[in-house]
Amino acid sequence: MPESLEDRLDQIRRRIAAACVKAGRAPADVALLPVSKTFDASVIREAVGLGLRRFGENKTQEVRQKAQTLTDLGLQWVLVGHLQTNKVRDAVRHAVELQSLDRLDLAQALDKRLGSEGRTLDILIEVKTSNEPSKAGLAPDELPQFLRQLQSMDTLRVKGLMTLAVNSADEQAVRGCFRLLRLWRDRLRDEGFEQVQRLSMGMSGDFELAIEEGSTEVRIGSALFGQRSYTR
Ligand SMILES: *Cc1c(COP(=O)(O)O)cnc(C)c1O
Numbered sequence: 001m002p003e004s005l006e007d008r009l010d011q012i013r014r015r016i017a018a019a020c021v022k023a024g025r026a027p028a029d030v031a032l033l034p035v036s037k038t039f040d041a042s043v044i045r046e047a048v049g050l051g052l053r054r055f056g057e058n059k060t061q062e063v064r065q066k067a068q069t070l071t072d073l074g075l076q077w078v079l080v081g082h083l084q085t086n087k088v089r090d091a092v093r094h095a096v097e098l099q100s101l102d103r104l105d106l107a108q109a110l111d112k113r114l115g116s117e118g119r120t121l122d123i124l125i126e127v128k129t130s131n132e133p134s135k136a137g138l139a140p141d142e143l144p145q146f147l148r149q150l151q152s153m154d155t156l157r158v159k160g161l162m163t164l165a166v167n168s169a170d171e172q173a174v175r176g177c178f179r180l181l182r183l184w185r186d187r188l189r190d191e192g193f194e195q196v197q198r199l200s201m202g203m204s205g206d207f208e209l210a211i212e213e214g215s216t217e218v219r220i221g222s223a224l225f226g227q228r229s230y231t232r
Contacts, residue, residue: 009224079099129180165178185199199215200216
């Protein structure tokens with residue numbers, strides 16, 4: 001892995017562009033969401049110096065701390081991890097987007113809180129595209145009903161779908177997860193859910209496959225910031 005953050009960012013952008021070319025897509029159609037969880041505010045400052053403004057995190061407490069430390073920078077925080085219903089207040093206060101909406105009671109709690117603050121939140125619905133027990137998300141065939149239930153919640157701006165592929169060395173199995181998400185996005189649009197556009201899929205280990213399968217946004221942590229240490 002290249003030494004500096006700048007070199008690693010450069011390398012990831014080149015790999016994204018190359019995957020786009022291979023898939024016959026425009027590199028501008030695939031966004032990079034840097035996932036800064038576990039990395040210190042100082043690392044994020046460095047990333048901001050390289051032009052990054054929007055960061056993925058998976059814990060509301062960490063977002064709160066970082067948002068406070070980096071309050072001068074006007075950053076956009078995106079929650080990508082499991083959100084407990086009792087953490088909705090912090091999520092609403094600091095995040096501009098949640099990519100892991102996976103259940104109705106969470107949607108209701110968010111809508112209530114957002115409503116009382118007169119705010120909205122961009123939403124991606126997390127979908128379970130593999131049989132891995134550790135993976136969260138709605139089953140794909142629950143999506144139409146769930147989307148109908150969200151329609152009355154004006155504060156939730158549904159923009160698309162998110163998934164984590166199966167953790168496997170089998171490229172076809174990984175591709176299958178991404179393909180399934182895209183298929184459901186297309187199906188939902190055909191059924192009139194036109195707000196379902198974005199596909200957040202692909203991480204450090206599999207983002208090129210995700211781009212080939214139609215990802216509009218890759219979430220990159222370790223390939224950009226380095227190995228995470230969970231000891232602190
Ligand atoms: C941590 C995390 C990522 C980034 O993972 P890397 O493999 O380090 O790129 C992406 N998405 C979610 C939901 C995560 O929790």
